[in-house]
Amino acid sequence: MRVSCMFYICRHAVCIVYTSNGDFRKLKLRFQTLKKMWTEFCVLSLLVPCASGFVNLAYTPTQKLQGTANMSQPSQKPAWSAGNAVDGNTDQELLTTCAVMDYSKTYSSVWWKVRLQKRFNVAYVVVYFRRSTIVRESGYSLYSFDDGEDFNSSYPNPQNLIFRHDPLLGCPDSTQTVTVNRLSREIVFYNTRPSNYMTNCLNDSRVKTTVEICEVKVMGCDENRFSSNQCNLECNWSCKNQNCDVFNGSCIYGCNDSNALTVDCLVCQNGQYISNRQCTLCKGHCKDRAPCNKLTGRCDNGCSNYWTGDYCDQCINGYYGNNCETECGKCLHMEVCDKKNGTCYHGCMNHFREPECAVCEDGYYNDTCSATCGKCANNKPCDKATGECGNGCKTNFEPPFCQICKPGFYNSATNCISGCGHCKNGAICDNESGRCPGECELYFAAPYCQVCEDGFYNETCSAACGKCANNAPCNNITGQCRNGCKTNFEPPLCQECQDGFYGIICNGTCGNCANGQPCDKVTGKCLNECKPHYKFPYCKVAMESQTGDSEDKPNTGAIAGGIVAAIIIIVIVGLAAFFLKRRQGVNRDPTGHFQIVSNDRKKGSKRNKYADISDNSLERFQEEHTNEALSRDDGGYYNTAEITTYIRTQDLHRVILEKNKKENNVYLDEYKRLPLGNTDKCKIGQQKENIVKNRFKTTFPYDHSRVILKEKWTDNDNDYINANFIKNCNGDKAYIAAQGPKKVTLADFWRMIWQENVKLVVMLTNIVENGKNKCTQYWPEKDKGMDVGPCKIKLLEETEYAFHTYRKFTVQQNNSNTRTIAQFHYTAWPDHGTPEELGLVQFHRAVTKKYQTGGLMLVHCSAGVGRTGTFIGLDSLLQHGRKFGRINVFEFVHKMREERMTMVQTAEQYIFLHKALLCGFQENDTVIKEDIIPTKINLLLQDSSPLNQRALYKEYKMLQTLKLTYDDKDTEDGQTTDNKAKNYDLKILPVSKYRPYLTTYIKGRNDYINAVCVPSFTAPGSFILTQYPLKDTEVDLWRLCMDHDVNALIVLGDTNEQGVSWIPQKGSTSYNTPYSLTTGNTGSSISGVTQDTLVISIEDQRKELDVYYIPFGNDNAILKGVELLLEKEKQHSFTSVIMSKDGAERVGVFCVLHNVLQQLRMDKEVDIFTAVRQIQTRRPEVISKLEEYRRCYELVPVSISEDGIYANM
Template sequence: MRVSCMFYICRHAVCIVYTSNGDFRKLKLRFQTLKKMWTEFCVLSLLVPCASGFVNLAYTPTQKLQGTANMSQPSQKPAWSAGNAVDGNTDQELLTTCAVMDYSKTYSSVWWKVRLQKRFNVAYVVVYFRRSTIVRESGYSLYSFDDGEDFNSSYPNPQNLIFRHDPLLGCPDSTQTVTVNRLSREIVFYNTRPSNYMTNCLNDSRVKTTVEICEVKVMGCDENRFSSNQCNLECNWSCKNQNCDVFNGSCIYGCNDSNALTVDCLVCQNGQYISNRQCTLCKGHCKDRAPCNKLTGRCDNGCSNYWTGDYCDLCEDGYYNDTCSATCGKCANNKPCDKATGECGNGCKTNFEPPFCQICKPGFYNSATNCISGCGHCKNGAICDNESGRCPGECELYFAAPYCQVCEDGFYNETCSAACGKCANNAPCNNITGQCRNGCKTNFEPPLCQECQDGFYGIICNGTCGNCANGQPCDKVTGKCLNECKPHYKFPYCKVCEDRYYNKSCEAKCGNCLNNKPCDKENGNCTMGCRSHFMPPLCEVAMESQTGDSEDKPNTGAIAGGIVAAIIIIVIVGLAAFFLKRRQGVNRDPTGHFQIVSNDRKKGSKRNKYADISDNSLERFQEEHTNEALSRDDGGYYNTAEITTYIRTQDLHRVILEKNKKENNVYLDEYKRLPLGNTDKCKIGQQKENIVKNRFKTTFPYDHSRVILKEKWTDNDNDYINANFIKNCNGDKAYIAAQGPKKVTLADFWRMIWQENVKLVVMLTNIVENGKNKCTQYWPEKDKGMDVGPCKIKLLEETEYAFHTYRKFTVQQNNSNTRTIAQFHYTAWPDHGTPEELGLVQFHRAVTKKYQTGGLMLVHCSAGVGRTGTFIGLDSLLQHGRKFGRINVFEFVHKMREERMTMVQTAEQYIFLHKALLCGFQENDTVIKEDIIPTKINLLLQDSSPLNQRALYKEYKMLQTLKLTYDDKDTEDGQTTDNKAKNYDLKILPVSKYRPYLTTYIKGRNDYINAVCVPSFTAPGSFILTQYPLKDTEVDLWRLCMDHDVNALIVLGDTNEQGVSWIPQKGSTSYNTPYSLTTGNTGSSISGVTQDTLVISIEDQRKELDVYYIPFGNDNAILKGVELLLEKEKQHSFTSVIMSKDGAERVGVFCVLHNVLQQLRMDKEVDIFTAVRQIQTRRPEVISKLEEYRRCYELVPVSISEDGIYANM
């Protein structure tokens, strides 16, 4: 029987009485009745709920437990007897409560023991020594003896030893607790001083010892019970004699069943083993389906195929899933994949898609060949099929479907932008070099067949050159001789004789034609008659005079014939001019430039004379007609849409909108009319000794405009470098366009800089892009010099901005004067494509602001044609447009291509140039210098004129006008079925090209979060703007922080908010599977900003970041938050997540304030207008209200006041 009682305010109790068969009864008893029953019951059972923990078996009077103590020698006084150590008094100073021998005696061996009333399951012993004489007990031992075991003081059995103090470790503790966990009847304290006794206990005696024990507690349960929780459990009946471990009940004395295993006496079946103290199914896959070892769970005879591990429950390296039947992907460094999921934890081999690394990542294909093949040029950047490599739709212009790897027949070079020449039999040219494999059509010059052979000209080279002087060839397009004709031929075509000469070689002089008229150029006949007395038709021989007519009397017949001939010629010329005028369809504007008129209504009609003209029909035209007509056609007769290449700057926006229609067809038509590269004008660059100096196989400088190096630094130097002089819109030599230097051309590059006295270098490529070397670094690191030839170069200054780096060098050659060179390095031009228009325009503004000393501007990228041409176009056309109010992009690019091949290399760059120019012309003078900030901003804020006349309002309205608009395609990621519910507001969606992608794999999640990356003033990816997490997107916030190495979390909340629910309270931990989140205990609050640390953990990864909670309505808090962040950013590269409820409102003001204060620190000026515009480029919804824009202006002067942020930076 067992009783459990609960007391209620000392008046009554409810007791439950359990019977042996498991039944129970509930009794309500008066307290006095229970008291009597209680005392009697506790004698029967040691451990009932009225006791707490283990029972003191040596002394518990309430349960009538009292051990019997004695010791080997008499006590010093009768009151200090052995029994004092089992009286319940643990005082360690009073001698009257301790068992103390006479220490004046010399005892080399002593003992004290207590015999319990019966056999008990003893848990542990606690010994309380006299604290003041503890050194005398040094070296003691404790023994435990069961029934039938006797203590031999001469030689105690070591099997009964439960503890020994080592005197070499110092003095013993005054209170010693020793675990016993044995069935015991007697506990013995024993001490001795053998002859070899050694001690490190100060004042310990080596010859004698004693007993001075104040109390001994023997804690435990009845012999068949266990548990430190009030001995409330019985030992299992399966244990031998129902005896067990006093702490956990395990059968440490054996089992009743001989087949039982372990201390839990478990009997497991085949196919089971013991785990966590119970029989569990074998978890491994043993060889030949054998059962596992019942004790260990291991397969004693090995594992089945593909399984390994101690338990044969792990897949062999290279296999995964629950049957180990799936093969791992291509993990990095040949590491095995995760045996359960198949994921490659350390990443994939190059070009494979994580996390499984089974397929090629976007942009590559054919996993069988390790994804080494890159996609072709799919249209609109589409990704090819990752196995076949086929593009899903069309190719980029002039690339061949379906793989878009090579050019369509008829085009060549790296971008397929160059048209093949006239190859024989209309065969395609080599799609890389442009060479015609089987020769050219008649009269074309091999190997490119782009232009006529010497002596021929025209579109199809069917025109034969005239008689140019000294055997020089004529112009291969117009047929004109370049200098002069052979004697007596008419310039410029040199095909007909000058007046007064005739015959095939124009050697014969005309006779005496009437009125000195020219003779017929072929036969020499005077068609208008002869002078008097000369014999027609040659009028060379004088006739004998037969009349007295005057010498100048007209020959009537000849005059009549001449008049008729003249009339016929006038009619023919008039008709030709009429039809030619109709054919051209060209009007001239008042400036003299051609405007192109729509010909849609003429297309295919008979009036459109050359609409579908073929090579064969062209050959039928007279060569001069062909030449003249088609050269005019090249100036204006091409497109089928109404466009103009001559544009007023105020009309540029409208023109761009018009040209954007029909998938940029107008742009593309214009671009196709630009001249292609002509390698025949690049003889020097193709010479054998210069080939190695060219970065690309098909990009050479034109001979007529190339930079010629005059000074040699070594004997091996020649005059060649891949660079050309480029003229500006005014026709002045203003630029050098060059390829990025290679190692072998590094000295040539500096020779050019020194020779041309270059003071400004504009660099438009990074040293390495997408793993490819684009340019050799031609400057030294900070505090390190560089010697190139006789030049010593030093880096004086290096300042990094978000999209560019500014460097200042000094260069000195021998003992000459030191020169200073400024370099502006644009670092944000993507390897494929074009940068943000605003970013490049801001870069251009930085270039022109810091450098206005004149001289040649050296511009280079990698090849020195695409990005280089685009930047030169931007610089020159902006200058020209601001001065004259009009530009001609097509004409200027055309002129650049006459100086260097393929400047503005792609149609995409040509379109971008128009848009960048628009962005440049839209720039306002909104920069405010540091010394006038308070005055200027005060004027803006205090303006009391009508709202629509205020400068601040006009700036704000201009921002709204210039704000980019994105269509559904730009934000399609946020509108998919999976992602719609992840957005706080469907009107605020991230532009796909600016959003951060999530990479940590979590089942059921994809790579989307409503967030965008925006730059600070000094770094391109400093900020990630995002919304508060929704109920289902909190885990994505922590993925974002881990995947993008976030350092700080800025939460812009309401003034009355006290933190946010998704960040744990101070000093606590919360869980968002699979992440654990722990907030620090050392947080603080300053100027309204609450700051703390947050640790994000997942498996073996750990990320600590700073958290700043900023009430947005508090100006001081906003300023302090920016100050704290700027201070953090001084230490290292820093990424911050800026958060508000919708990820747009509030975050803009914080970022703008941060960026303009960075600008103030670095450049001593602010430009709030441009800072807002920069962020709106990526998140158009920020600062959408005039009040927000005004607040930016209000906070800047506050921040630079005496106590403000700038004073502390």
């Protein structure tokens, strides 16, 4: 039997005696007997109630423990023997307390060992080397040997190795602690110097070694005990030979029961497995109801249907519920639904009903819920599978889908209440647009044939308008002239002359008709007779005498007949010309907006109803139907036919091209028509007490739309802040446009935010620009609060991107609920001019992700008009254009200026707004969320449809279409006589505004190098893309590195290329006057990437940078290169030069891969399409081949695999 006792300082102890069959009985022993047993047990078995923690098994005199030490060579002096290392003295300076060999001897192999008194359960070893000569021990090894295991100094068994110092990592520590956790009898220190010995330990000898050890502690317990808490626990009887792990007691040497599977020697039943050191019921659903693995709990033969996971306890992606048999709905971005309840936490695709996204919302149908129901009767939803309206349609809609109007009606958006116009030959109009398929009935205006052409009126458009003032058209129903008649015409129809006048244009004055009667209004003849003494019929000429009248009468009749005939002919010709001109001029589209119609329409076209008539023949009888001239703000005039109208979004590119042809004169003309600021509408902002609150002397808020602060925080507060409400395209109040806060308005700014419950702030200025203060910082630094009035503001989050910074605040006023505010701070608007269109559109996309529909967006720059108006215009017009397919930029800017003065402050901003809108409408939904990257990209890459139908090919072709085209003026720096020879390829030239300028003066060199600066995802100037240096341009590369503080040089070479000639070999120096170049001696190669350091020196300046040579054909090398660079960029402001032979073909793939992996790390998504587009903005020649674009997609999934880059971020 085995006895273990718990000893108490008392007269008796209770001992438990374990017998072979597991029974026990209690014994009472006399105190003296028990005391003797206890003392012997402590000494022999090392029970640690007699000691503290693990015991030094090599030297503990109080427990009579002393190991025996010896070494392979004699000590340098007798007093420095091997035994000094197990004497308990850990002094590392005195030679007399250490075991020291003679180092003057050239020993290529040495050992020192200590043999313990018996076999122990060793926990760890602590070695104390002589501190001053530690380099001599470099490369040593430690071994542990049990009873029956022998140390062979010629070839120590590697299975007994417990530690080896790597000399390539430098010198060893002077004190080394090594975990052993073995049954051991002997500990051996061993060192050798083989012929191939390499070391990075300074002053280490490569040919000899020695022993200089001051102390070795071997810490542990008796062979059947464990625990660092005084070895107070006994190994479990179920452990083989009752041996166990010295730290936790697990049976690491095996179990007595062969059925036990773990170090705890537990034996579980079928349907159970070991978890947390106890038997637990299997939790998975194994295939064919098989039991799980008793050791791991996993289903070795796979899972039942719809189950997955290591333990088959999770639903496979796409299924949920207790039995995982219910298929997930259509979650947004193909996300996986909650596997318990089927909820799609980020919403549904298209119009599926939340939260399960399994059926369509009311009003939508088909298997993707992407189709909108028609106009079902009584607003009932349609069938969610077929889209049919089971109870019929609303009035005038065509069953069964009720989506289009019945024949004869049009415009389903307005419930088909509009009937077709007067299409020629009774044709049916288009049931959506209302356009007639051919011509209209006579005198109706195409294409809708609903109203009369200008110049005609009544229900059948058969009546011609009269002579309205200013050639305005008459009312097309009544024929009345709204603004009066031309001179001498009779209102309201203006079709005949007023009494007293006659002629086609009523410019003839009646003669002296008898009794004051009017003359004939066409011929001018008096109807009856003249006043006395005037000659009939015109009564204008006085009669000379009363004689001879009878003789003249026959001739007079003939003359009168001839005159009447002539007048009739002239009238017919005049009317024909009049109608012809009425056919020309200004038409209107169905929205009521003017469209330009050429006044030089070809004669004889099918719409002309009359024969050609000479212009000269009409001069006397017609007046040109001209466009009305209206005054404009600058005192000049413009024509109403030129007013900018709605532009279809698909036509915007063409419209911009047309306007650009005239060197922006069209834009300038439009811009000049916008209303100027009217300070008469700004009474409040100009009051004396408010002047100090305005940042600029001439920019005030209009009184009718200004933000009025209602709550006072102090007695001195009033209701004024320089800010206005701005409406969107729909006329809804959606924005606050404000100036950037000043110190004196900081509290007002936060009063406004709190009062209007603002959740989103867009900031478009930096705090300081060009040395001038543009805005007071109104948020706290990270980990610092800010108190403004009763508001306590904290900065929760701050993330920097290449062109903007995202911040998240919390604001709390007194004891109210805490509000969260998102701020998007655009940091890339230049001091002068406008930013890149794509950059601002990408910023806008980031903003709209956070924008909550219905909340006010607060937008500010410095003055709150120029940049602010431009951004609001971009946001509102993009929304409107995406919904309705058309925009009116001029009209919206005009409306903004009615709410706040000088919104979109400069013509340059007005032009930029058009181009930014085009960029926004060209955006594709190419963002891929992190969790669906492998699935989504695999679908793109595995698409086997015809090439021109593949999504990847369409993306590539779209990139080529959207790629900016630069002219010779944009790249003129690279085409000068001095610079032409500096280019590898004259088709690849830097755009001047993006190239880095060289500033170091070298005689005969200018500031040019064929290179461009491009952004990473997080910094605007991370990369400089350039070509390999030519024979004459190598010095410019080193100027570039020095002038622009370059930190790394990335060389994208050929797979079989061994470095480049212009970088010196490892450990050598080359010269390129005036620079010296030295490559380090410690370079290495990993995954195909060769790494070196390069030092560039000129006079007293010295620049050290990392050089990475990457064979471009090696995918692993590309990925490793990106990984290494991403790691380096954790430093602040890191700039890299990316090089290939032409500076375009290879650098694009590398930069795109780098940027999308940065995006993945920060935003948990990638957008390869936009990443390419961003770089092509500055270097259009990158990613010019489909294969390059495809390779970007191929490398991203590889980089985020388990062993890939993203896993290491």
